[in-house]
Amino acid sequence: ELTDLYFGHRMPKTVPWRFCSNRSLMIGMAIVETLHARIFPAVYNEELTHYRPNDSLDIERAERIEKLMFWWVRVRAKMREFFDRWARYAIGYGTVVTESTWESIEMQTPSGPKPFERTRSDIIPIEDVYLIPGATSIQQDVILLKCRYLYRDLEKMEQEGKALNISTPMNPGQRCLKDYVVVPGDVGGNLPEQQMEEIKNVKRRNILVECIKWYGSFDVDGDGRSESVQFLACPQYQLYLGGMPISELSQRGIRHLDLTNYMPRIDEPQGLFGLGVLEQVKELADEIDAIFNQMTDANTLSILRPIFYDPGGDLDAAALSIAPNRATPVTNPSQSIFIPDIRIPTDQLLLAIRLVLEFIERLTAASSYIFGKESEVVGGSGTATRTQAIVGAAAQRFSVPVERLREGAARIITQHLDLLQRNLPPEMEKRILGDDGTPLFGENELSQDSISGEYDAYQLPDESMGSKESQRMLAQQLYGILTQNLLVMSDPAKIYQVTADVLRSFGKDPELYLGPEPTMSMAMTPGDEHTLILQGDFDQVKATIEQNHIEHILAHQAFLQDPGFLQLNPAIQQQVGQFLQMHIQQHAQLMQTLMSASKVSKSQGGSGGPEGNSPDRTGGAPAIGSEPGMGSLENPLSQANNATNRGESGPPQAG
Numbered sequence: 001e002l003t004d005l006y007f008g009h010r011m012p013k014t015v016p017w018r019f020c021s022n023r024s025l026m027i028g029m030a031i032v033e034t035l036h037a038r039i040f041p042a043v044y045n046e047e048l049t050h051y052r053p054n055d056s057l058d059i060e061r062a063e064r065i066e067k068l069m070f071w072w073v074r075v076r077a078k079m080r081e082f083f084d085r086w087a088r089y090a091i092g093y094g095t096v097v098t099e100s101t102w103e104s105i106e107m108q109t110p111s112g113p114k115p116f117e118r119t120r121s122d123i124i125p126i127e128d129v130y131l132i133p134g135a136t137s138i139q140q141d142v143i144l145l146k147c148r149y150l151y152r153d154l155e156k157m158e159q160e161g162k163a164l165n166i167s168t169p170m171n172p173g174q175r176c177l178k179d180y181v182v183v184p185g186d187v188g189g190n191l192p193e194q195q196m197e198e199i200k201n202v203k204r205r206n207i208l209v210e211c212i213k214w215y216g217s218f219d220v221d222g223d224g225r226s227e228s229v230q231f232l233a234c235p236q237y238q239l240y241l242g243g244m245p246i247s248e249l250s251q252r253g254i255r256h257l258d259l260t261n262y263m264p265r266i267d268e269p270q271g272l273f274g275l276g277v278l279e280q281v282k283e284l285a286d287e288i289d290a291i292f293n294q295m296t297d298a299n300t301l302s303i304l305r306p307i308f309y310d311p312g313g314d315l316d317a318a319a320l321s322i323a324p325n326r327a328t329p330v331t332n333p334s335q336s337i338f339i340p341d342i343r344i345p346t347d348q349l350l351l352a353i354r355l356v357l358e359f360i361e362r363l364t365a366a367s368s369y370i371f372g373k374e375s376e377v378v379g380g381s382g383t384a385t386r387t388q389a390i391v392g393a394a395a396q397r398f399s400v401p402v403e404r405l406r407e408g409a410a411r412i413i414t415q416h417l418d419l420l421q422r423n424l425p426p427e428m429e430k431r432i433l434g435d436d437g438t439p440l441f442g443e444n445e446l447s448q449d450s451i452s453g454e455y456d457a458y459q460l461p462d463e464s465m466g467s468k469e470s471q472r473m474l475a476q477q478l479y480g481i482l483t484q485n486l487l488v489m490s491d492p493a494k495i496y497q498v499t500a501d502v503l504r505s506f507g508k509d510p511e512l513y514l515g516p517e518p519t520m521s522m523a524m525t526p527g528d529e530h531t532l533i534l535q536g537d538f539d540q541v542k543a544t545i546e547q548n549h550i551e552h553i554l555a556h557q558a559f560l561q562d563p564g565f566l567q568l569n570p571a572i573q574q575q576v577g578q579f580l581q582m583h584i585q586q587h588a589q590l591m592q593t594l595m596s597a598s599k600v601s602k603s604q605g606g607s608g609g610p611e612g613n614s615p616d617r618t619g620g621a622p623a624i625g626s627e628p629g630m631g632s633l634e635n636p637l638s639q640a641n642n643a644t645n646r647g648e649s650g651p652p653q654a655g
Contacts, residue, residue, distance in 0.1 A: 002278040005285060006032065006092060021296035027285040028278050031364055032092045035277060039091060039398060042462045043405040044083040046074050049413060051455040058453030065455050067440060069417055071432050077119050077416060083409055089123055090262045090405055094276025097124040097138070099145065100256040100415040102423045104160075117425050119416040126273075136270050138259040142216040151181055152205035154241070163232060163242040170240075180237040181207055210236060215255055220245060228255065251422040252454055256415045260408025262401055281360055288356050291349050298344040308338040406459050413457040424448050475505040489594045491548040493517070526555030529583075538579055543586035549594075552587050556580050 004010070008024035051065050073079040090096040100121045107116045128146035135141035149157075154177065157163035169176045183200045191199070211234050217226035220243075231243040247253050261274025309315050313336040321328075330336060429441035479502050488494040496517055500510035511517075524532075529541045529552075543552070559565060560577060568576070 002028075002093060002276070002282070005278055005282055010289070016297070021293040021300070023293060023296070024289050025285075025292055027288055027360065028092075028281060031281055031360065032088065032277055035091050035364065036088045039402055039405065040084060040087040042398075042402045043087050044080065044409050045459065045462055046070060046080070048460040048462060049073070049410070049457055050460065051417070051457055054454040054456060058455065061451060061453055062455065064441075064445070065417070065451060065453075068432070068446065068451065069413070069420075069457070071440065072119075072420060073413060073416065079121075079413070079416070082121050086121075086123060086409075086412075087405060090260055090276070090408070092276050092278050093126055094262045094265075094274035094279060095126055095272070096260050096408075097126065097129050097145075098122065098258045098260075098412060099124060100258075100412060100419060102419045115425070117423065119419045121412055121416070131272060135272055138257050138272065139255050142214070143257070144215075145213040147211045147213050148208050149211060150205065151177075151207050151209055154209060155205070157242075162244065165239055165241055175239075177209065177234060177237065177239055177241065178204070180234075180239065181209065183207070209234060211241065215257065228253065230255075249422070251418050251452075254415070254418060256419065258408060258411050258415065260405060260411075262404065277364055280363055284356050284360050284363070288353060291352050291356070295344070295346065295349050298342070301342045302344055305339050305342055308340070310336045403461075406461070410457040410459050414455070417455060417457065421448065421451055424451065472502075472505040475502045489591070491550075493548075495594075526552050526559070529556075530559055533576055533579060541579075541583060543583060543590050547587070549587040549591040553584050556584050556587075 005028040006026075008026040008029065010022050010024050013020065013022055047070075049070070051062055051069065053059050053062050086096055086098065098121045100119060103118055103120050105116045105118075107114045124145055130144040130146070132142050135143070151166075154163055154166045158166040158168070164170050165174075165176045167176060167178045181204055183203045211232055214231040214233070216229065216231075218229045218231075219226050220229055221227070228246040229243055230246060230249070232241040233239065234241055246255055250256065259272055261272075262277070263275045265271060265273065265275050307317075309317060314331050315336055424446065429439060429443065429446040432440050432446075434440050479498050482488045482498045483495070488498065496510075496514060499514060500517070503510045503513055524541070524544075524547070532538075532540050543549070560580060565573065565576070
């Protein structure tokens with residue numbers, strides 16, 4: 001029923017007359033696709049996916065796990081395409097059930113067969129999921145899944161030891177699945193029996209076999225304790241096709257099943273099934289279709305109006321036809337024929353449609369609201385303040401469903417990690433290459449021991465909700481706030497990072513505009529400077545733009561109060577103290593230059609403070625740096641470097 005609503009399928013009707021209007025405006029599809037475009041980018045983002053160790057002993061492997069899984073879900077498993085379909089299904093139907101498995105494919109290459117391993121997740125249609133009454137957990141309660149396998153896939157599972165009774169009976173004298181799956185039709189004609197059997201085997205491989213997969217607890221080994229197991233059976237032939245303990249499929253002993261709800265049902269607070277958008281809007285969508293069909297039928301009646309005539313007169317109704325400039329003789333037409341006047345209440349019907357659309361917008365936040373615009377249905381003031389209020393309301397409306405879907409996506413990614421830990425192929429590090437073609441891992445760095453441990457995937461929230469425009473606006477607003485912060489402005493590395501975030505929001509590579517990121521290796525630490533000063537190498541100690549000036553000032557002041565320094569020869573203390581005081585002054589002057597450059601950048605129309613950084617009345621984002629144009633992007637770091645090169649804040653000479 002909900003699928004018919006999505007695709008606009010309607011039952012045929014003959015009332016009020018045959019071939020009357022029976023169209024669907026497909027409001028269900030429009031709403032689902034609109035919400036999907038808004039929600040999906042906020043639900044899944046591999047760059048915001050991280051992994052949290054569950055044991056302190058696993059912390060040292062967390063970085064390796066994160067780097068491995070970032071490559072795996074993006075390159076090998078290609079999870080983005082799956083989550084695209086997964087999010088749409090969850091939004092539409094309210095509940096999405098998935099099963100994750102390990103897949104090994106033999107690829108035929110010129111050098112011979114080559115295995116290709118990957119993890120994959122499949123969406124189980126909600127009508128193929130069976131739960132016992134009162135079930136509250138998909139990991140603990142009994143669950144049955146209706147599955148459909150090609151016969152050839154079952155044969156492969158038998159060869160891999162994951163199924164039995166497929167082509168060979170489990171017990172002598174019994175029948176196997178091959179005996180039950182009959183190839184329909186005449187095969188081979190007058191061919192020899194051996195060739196006919198080969199043709200049957202080929203056709204049998206492509207026959208779908210309906211199976212039931214059972215998850216539950218069962219005492220397999222007879223020790224009196226129930227283990228979590230998975231059984232496979234064919235109900236059509238009442239044939240057992242195998243079973244396996246979950247411990248042999250999972251490194252952590254978990255079922256690779258997930259159930260995620262878009263919205264929980266209020267009438268089943270502990271139930272597993274949720275409420276989807278299609279069910280929410282079904283009644284309103286049917287109402288819109290009915291109103292539209294009424295308008296269409298009324299328009300048809302107004303053009304081809306029905307005729308009432310006297311059957312006792314000389315009118316031959318069957319011979320009547322209409323055409324331009326055609327006249328049909330009728331005796332006394334004013335009394336023999338009656339044509340009713342049909343008026344179409346167009347205004348009232350259009351008003352009803354607008355009213356229903358308004359309810360749909362309120363219910364689902366779809367249509368214009370979801371894009372942060374005024375509603376074309378209910379109208380509005382059109383001010384930027386009202387638009388921003390609508391943006392905030394839409395974000396708030398979707399924050400909870402997005403969080404539910406984000407948690408479900410993280411659980412599925414965790415299951416993929418568990419499968420990879422269980423089935424890691426040998427020498428995997430040789431196949432994982434970076435963008436430049438070099439290996440991301442060292443030789444023998446990846447093994448089941450090196451990636452062992454329990455890690456839970458989680459996704460950081462995307463404040464822009466996947467919108468590039470919002471991401472750019474947020475980056476520019478953050479730039480305007482942080483470049484006024486003393487802690488940021490005193491550290492070139494932080495200034496670089498803030499500026500780089502703005503460039504990344506526009507899809508640009510920061511290194512092409514700003515050069516390599518400043519690191520600690522590019523500048524002396526306070527300890528290095530103290531060592532050179534005590535050695536008498538005063539000329540090598542200079543304040544530079546790459547250093548953290550607050551850190552250096554505090555460290556040098558602490559050094560002058562250090563007991564070890566106070567035990568030095570008084571003459572050395574005086575010489576070192578005078579030099580450090582001048583060196584501290586150098587850092588203070590450079591820090592002042594950075595702050596002045598930031599103020600100049602803001603006074604030239606850049607992002608500076610709440611007023612200069614807020615969107616204009618048309619909703620546009622403010623510019624950064626000087627007036628917008630073809631010029632380069634100015635920032636405090638570059639201006640400070642230019643000032644240093646001109647000698648405006650050169651370090652004072654020692655001694």
